[in-house]
Amino acid sequence: MNQDHFNMEIRKYLKxxxxxxxxxxxxxxxxxxxxxxxxxxxxxxxxxxITLQDLGCTIEIDGEISLD
Incomplete structure (x- = not known):
């Protein structure tokens, strides 16, 4: 695995x-x-x-958004 390419792909997806x-x-x-x-x-x-279907994994993220 090319770590640099992998990291760029993750960043692109998250963007x-x-x-x-x-x-x-x-x-x-x-x-x-x-x-x-x-x-x-x-x-x-x-x-x-965020679900990684091929790995059968789901990452859950909770937070708050203030409208003030």
């Missing part, structure tokens, strides 16, 4: 995950605020899964 999820979360929160479902001062609980 794609980050950009896509940030866009989706931003759109959802903006819509919820405009519909009055959120005020914009909340802290949202977040949960993400």
């Amino acid at each position: 794609k995950v980050g950009i896509t999820s940030q866009r989706e979360i931003t759109d959802l929160v903006t819509k919820a605020i405009s519909e009055g479902k959120l005020t914009g001062n909340e802290t949202l609980k977040a949960h993400a899964n």
Whole structure:
């Protein structure tokens, strides 16, 4: 295994995950605020899964997103 190539591939994948999820979360929160479902001062609980299907492994990540 080429470690440098592997690390670059991981970074590329995580960048794609980050950009896509940030866009989706931003759109959802903006819509919820405009519909009055959120005020914009909340802290949202977040949960993400990354699944490596070929390895039968799921990585779970919990966190919070503050809208302050």
